[in-house]
Each structure stands twice: as C-alpha cells, then as structure tokens.
Amino acid sequence: MIIEGFIALYIFMLAAFTGYEIISKVPVILHTPLMSGSNFVHGIVLVGTMVALGHATTPLEQAIGFVAVILAAGNAVGGYVVTERMLEMFKTSKKDDKKGDNA
Amino acid sequence: MSLIINLAYFAAAVLFIVGLKQMSSPTTARPGIMWAGVGMVLATLVTFVHPEVSGGVNYTLIVLGIVIGGGLAWWSGKKVAMTDMPQMIALYNGMGGGAAAGIGAIYLLQATPETVSNTGLAIATTGSLIGSVAFSGSLVAYAKLQGLMKKTFHFPGQQVVNIAIFAITVILGFMLATGGGEIGSATLLLFFILSLAFGILMTLPIGGADMPVVISLYNALTGLAVGLKGIVLDNPALMIAGIVVGAAGTLLTQLMAKAMNRPIKNILFSQFGGSSGGAEEAIEGTMKEIQANDAGIMMAFAEKVIIVPGYGMAVAQAQHKIWEFTQLLQKRGVDVKFAIHPVAGRMPGHMNVLLAEAGVPYDIIFDLDEINEEFKTADVAMVIGANDVVNPVARTNPDSPIYGMPILNADQAHNVICVKRGKGSGFSGIENHLFYADNNQMLYGDGQKVAAELVASVKALG
Numbered sequence: 001m002i003i004e005g006f007i008a009l010y011i012f013m014l015a016a017f018t019g020y021e022i023i024s025k026v027p028v029i030l031h032t033p034l035m036s037g038s039n040f041v042h043g044i045v046l047v048g049t050m051v052a053l054g055h056a057t058t059p060l061e062q063a064i065g066f067v068a069v070i071l072a073a074g075n076a077v078g079g080y081v082v083t084e085r086m087l088e089m090f091k092t093s094k095k096d097d098k099k100g101d102n103a
Numbered sequence: 104m105s106l107i108i109n110l111a112y113f114a115a116a117v118l119f120i121v122g123l124k125q126m127s128s129p130t131t132a133r134p135g136i137m138w139a140g141v142g143m144v145l146a147t148l149v150t151f152v153h154p155e156v157s158g159g160v161n162y163t164l165i166v167l168g169i170v171i172g173g174g175l176a177w178w179s180g181k182k183v184a185m186t187d188m189p190q191m192i193a194l195y196n197g198m199g200g201g202a203a204a205g206i207g208a209i210y211l212l213q214a215t216p217e218t219v220s221n222t223g224l225a226i227a228t229t230g231s232l233i234g235s236v237a238f239s240g241s242l243v244a245y246a247k248l249q250g251l252m253k254k255t256f257h258f259p260g261q262q263v264v265n266i267a268i269f270a271i272t273v274i275l276g277f278m279l280a281t282g283g284g285e286i287g288s289a290t291l292l293l294f295f296i297l298s299l300a301f302g303i304l305m306t307l308p309i310g311g312a313d314m315p316v317v318i319s320l321y322n323a324l325t326g327l328a329v330g331l332k333g334i335v336l337d338n339p340a341l342m343i344a345g346i347v348v349g350a351a352g353t354l355l356t357q358l359m360a361k362a363m364n365r366p367i368k369n370i371l372f373s374q375f376g377g378s379s380g381g382a383e384e385a386i387e388g389t390m391k392e393i394q395a396n397d398a399g400i401m402m403a404f405a406e407k408v409i410i411v412p413g414y415g416m417a418v419a420q421a422q423h424k425i426w427e428f429t430q431l432l433q434k435r436g437v438d439v440k441f442a443i444h445p446v447a448g449r450m451p452g453h454m455n456v457l458l459a460e461a462g463v464p465y466d467i468i469f470d471l472d473e474i475n476e477e478f479k480t481a482d483v484a485m486v487i488g489a490n491d492v493v494n495p496v497a498r499t500n501p502d503s504p505i506y507g508m509p510i511l512n513a514d515q516a517h518n519v520i521c522v523k524r525g526k527g528s529g530f531s532g533i534e535n536h537l538f539y540a541d542n543n544q545m546l547y548g549d550g551q552k553v554a555a556e557l558v559a560s561v562k563a564l565g
Contacts (some may be wrong), residue, residue, distance in 0.1 A: 007333050008342070015330070015343045018120060019350030026127040028445055028470045031355065031452035036192050036537075037126050037136055038351050039322050043143060043346040045138075045202045045329045047112075047150045048336050050165050051208045054156025062164060068205025071169030074176040075199035075214070077149075077534050080140050081180030082191055087126075087133045089459035093224050 029090075043076025086097040110338035111149040118142030123351065129465055146340050172198075176392045185460045189449045190248035193226070196325055197241025200234045203328035207231030208295065210335055211286055213278060223335060225280035230331030232298045234275055237324040239302030239450025244318050247311055248449070256307035262372065265304050267532050272297040292355045295427050305371070313370045315450030316359045323352025362445030364508035375522035386539050393544035398485075398520050399428075399560030407438045409474065411513050412454060413447050415524070419550030422461035425487065428554055429463070431561045440477070441468040442484075442493035442511050472542040475512050484516035486537075488550055490523075494535045506535060522553050 026034055049072040053065030118138045124137025147169075150156065156165070176195065183191045191421060193370075210227045245254040264324060274292040274393075279286055309317055330345025360367045402408050410429070415424060429439045441463065447454035469477075478484055486493050493513040496503045513519055514537050522544060537543055546553055 001497075002422075006140065006456060008526070010332075011339065011342055012330070012346055012546075015346035016350040017358070019123075019326075019347035020117055020354050022120070022123050022127065022330045022347070022355045023351040023358075028358075028451050029443070029455040029468065030126065030129060030132060031359070032188065032192075032448070032450055032456055033132060033452065034450075035319055035322055035352070035355055036124050036188070037123060037139065038326065038348045039196045039199070040143075040320075041123065041139055041344050042117070042326045042329045045199050045206070045332065046143075046169070046331050046343055047146050048206050048329070048338060048341050049168075049202050050150045050175075051155050051336055051338070052152055052206045053168070054158070054161050055167055055213075056161060056209060057213075058234050060257075061212055062160065063209050064205050065161075065416065066164045066168050066460075068202045069165055070172035070208075071118075071198040072202035073169045073172030074496070075195050075202060076143055076176075077173040078176030078180045078191070078195035078198070078337060080136065080143070081177055082142075082183065082188060082195070083136045084133070085180070086185070086188065086369070086456050086459075087136055089456065090129045090132065091462070091464050095272060099405070 005097060033083055033086045036086060040076065040079030040083050043072065045077050046072035046076050048072070105154065106148045109339075111145050112235060115142035115146035115340045116343040118145075120347060124345065133461035137244060149411065149453050154405045163465065170496055183470055185457055186449075186461035187249070188246045188456065189315055189318060189453065193244040193248065193314075193321070195239045196318065196322045197238050197245065200237030200241060200321065200325040200328060203232050203234030203325065203332050204238055204295070204298070204475050206332045207234060208291070211291055212288075214286055221281060224253045224282070226331050228276040228280045228294075228553050230328045230335065231295070232272060233324050233331070234299035234328035235295060236305070237328060239299040239550065240306040241302075241318065241321045242323075243303055243306040244314050244321065247309075248308075248314055259392025261304075261308060266303065267412050268297055268301050268304065270413055272301055307356060307459045309370060313363075315446075315453075316356060316363065316365065316367065318450070319350075319356040319359055320354060323356055326350075326352050330377075340366045359445075359451050362451050362509070364505070386534060386536060388539040388541060390538050391544045393520060395546060396546065396560045398544070399557040400519065400564065401520070402432060402437065402483050402485065402557075403561045403564055405437055407440075407477075407481045408432060408483045409442050409478060409481045409513070409516065410487065411442045411443075411444070411447075411484060411486040411489050411493060411511055412458065413487065414454075415490075416487070416522075416550050417448065417454070419488065421487065421550035421554040422457055422463070424551055424554030424558060426458075426463050428462045428557045429467075429563065431558060435561070437469065440474060441470055442474045442478075442513075443470050444489065444511050445471060445509075447489060447492060471511060478515040481516040483518045483520060484513040484515055485520045485522065487522040487553075490535055491533065493537055494533065495540075496533065496536050499536075503533060513537065514540055514543070517542065520546050522546045522548070522550060524549055 049068040122135045122139030125131040326348030333342030497510045
C-alpha cells in the first residue's frame, strides 16, 4: 500500500481544496465546457477499471470488468471530444486566429 | 517498473490540475483540455504494465473494451449537435459513475476476510452506492433532455418511498462493510439493484428546467465515487483526479443553482410550478406588434443595441443569421453587445457555446453582472427566444414563483423588441409583463425567418 490511513485523508482534503480553488475563478461563459472538462477528468476511472478487470478471475468478474472498461472508456473519450469541440469555437474578435476546423 | 508507473500517475495528476486551471480562461482553455488529455493517455498506457494486470483473456477484454467504448463515444461526441450538449455530458458522466460502481462490485466479489479491512469495505461500498446513483440518475437526466421521457413522474408518498429505499440501501451497505469480507451474493445484488433504483426514483420527479443543476451534481458525485475507488485500489491518480472533480463539481452545482435562483434542496425534494404560485398581478397595457422591416431599420439607425438571446433562438437555429445581422449593424457603426443570462441556454455557459459556434467573438458577449447597468443607455434591446429571464415580475412581484431570480433589465432600454414565435407564456408558465410595457414591441415569427428578414431590411438600406 502506498497510501496509508491518514495520508489518504490528507490527500483527500488537499485535493478537495484544489478543486474548489480552481473553479472559483472561472467566468460563467466557461461553465458548460468546464463541467464537460471535469467530466472528462473523472474518466481516469478507466485506469481503475483496467486494474479491476486485470485481476479478475471468474467469468462474472470479467463480465463486470469488461462492461466497466467500456463505460469508462466512453466517459474519457466522449468527455474529451465534446469539451475539445466546444473550446475550439471560442474566438476573440481582436485577432482572427487560425481556424482549425476538424469537426 | 513500479517507479515508472507511479511517476506517470503523478504526472497525470499534475496535468489534470494544470489543465482544469487553464480551462478557467477562454484564451488558455483549449491547451488546458489538451494537457489533461495527455495526462489521460499517459496514465492509461502505463496501466497496461501494471503489476496487478495479468491474464491473456483479461488483456484482450481490456483492449476490446477500450476500442468499443472509446469508439462509440468518439463517434457520438463528434456527431452531437451543440444544442444537445447537456444531455451528452450527462450520458458520458453516467458512464463514469457506472464504471466506478463496476470497480466496487468486483472488489466486493473478491473480498475475503484475509484480504480486506472494514475500512476498505466501507469505502468501496460508499463509492459503489454513489457511483450507481450517478449512473442511473444521469441516464434518466439524459432521457429527459433528449425528449425520450417527456413527463415528470409523481405518485403519492413518493418522498417516503425514496427515503425508505435509500435507508434500506444504506443498511445493506452497512452489512456489506461490516461483514469482514463474508459477503452474501444476494445481499450484494440487492444492494446494487436498490442503489440503481434510488438514482432513477430520485431523478424522475425533477423537471427539465432543473436538469442542468442535477447533471452537475451527478458529475460531482461521479468524481467523488472515482476518488473513493482510488483509495480502494490504492491509486493516487484516481484519488486526486476524482476528488478534485468532486469538489469542483460541487461548487459548480452551487453556482448554477444560485444563478437559477433555485436552492439545491428545492430542486431535489420539491416540484416547480405545480400550482399557480400565488396571485397573478393584473397586467396593464397591451401588446404592440412591429414588423421585421421596421425593427431592422430601427436598429440600423441606433447607436447601441443589446441582443438578449435565449434557448428559443438556438432551437430555431437563428444564431448564424443573428450574427450576420450583428455584423451588418457593426459595419454601420452600431455598438452591438450580447447579454447572456446564466440560464439562457440549458445550463450556465451553454448559450456562449452556441454563439461561439455561430462565430460570435466572446469579447462582445457579456454576462448579467457586466451588462445590466448598460440597458439604460441602450437604444434598442432585442430579446430573441428568451422570456422568463427578462420578466420584470422577478423584481416587482413577491408572489411570483420567479421572484428574486436575477434578470436582465431589458425593460430599461429605450426600446425593446421581443422576437417570439407566438403568444403565450414562458418555460415556467408565467405571464411576461415586459410584453405589455409601453416601450416594448412584439415581433412575431420563427426566429430564423425573422433574423433573415432583419438582415434583408438592413441590406436594403445599402
């Protein structure tokens, strides 16, 4: 075990404050992309499902793990694609910067 | 090898935080999501050599799962229309919650008295409950916003039933957590079924207007569930990313609820607009009509025009024409600004995305606090596809259900033009007193058609 007892609690607390601080300065115009972006970040659950499926031993565990990997991959990839699509569109009128249209 | 894995997870955690931080400004938001993406790829790749991952069949299933899930999400994410973005986020979020619940199920199935502690079991059980609720709840939210489920769902004693189900689920969870690894499969199955049922039952009575706040809440819950799984799996990357999102999501939920003037408690445990909501004030004045041509000319000769777009504009797909109209006005030297109410789209910031899609630069788009004082100096305020967010009764009538909601003071402009498809009240079913004001004129018609006529009228001036 890397994370022992109370250390986990400290990480928990610091991560919570970090999340709170990051968001508190975000303008309203970015709320939807940001919700989508944070949705992408918890797609890291994919790593967890890979480990869980990786040490599955019975067919039932494998089946659950397989579905979990599909769901997690959907969360990560889908979250990234929609966030990227939204953020790509934000432009300023001051300079006509590159129009990277790949949708 | 374990050093490389740990370094990669550490790097991923840093990249996620940096990425989210960069997403707090429009200029750096795009690199932000890309850095977070790099972190995700890094963490995923090193997990293939994780010491706990073994077995040919398991490897095959992992690769297959990533290809199937990732492929479907890539395809659907590229295809989805910007107006449908909220429900898509709900769907992807629900998938994450389901994945977290799946991890919990495997952990609990594998638990034996020798390998687990009660603390580990308790955390795994809590994470599974939260993940399951986020999963089934998000799917209901998706179905509602997608129009697959039109009605809200009420039955007598609903709250009592919900509380009872929740209580039984918690008791079952307590049994799982304190069983010391001796877990009955019947208990486990019932626990997951009830967790999922609770997510559904909790979300069913909530109306479509409140759904964005609920999606945001489930987003935070999924983050929390993922963080808890990180503790169970002893994986710091999961822990940090999950908790950061859990905290950020909670704050975002509060900000949204505040913008909509709907306390989270009311959204989750009560209904909106069920009754008429107090006495309606008698409305004075009459509605006056204006033709698109006259409206276009009025704005062409104005000095300052503020456009108030609402979801109706996006539904009519009028934003591109409105931007064309704006550019024509700008060429004539008119100062044009867009005023966005926090709930102008389906969730805070959604309207900005829709305008950005049409090509409107974000520096002429202002939110409520920035622009509300400017309406007094505007020659024309054009309200298109919005209703409740400009209804002055929110300021004046304490009996109104929307009383206290911050609104855009479009009524203070010298002239107001309301573009509307037909007569009738808004989303909340409340009469809009602005429509009857002396300085207001109604422009009836489909948003896109009206916008095209406005463009034509300005072009005709040469």
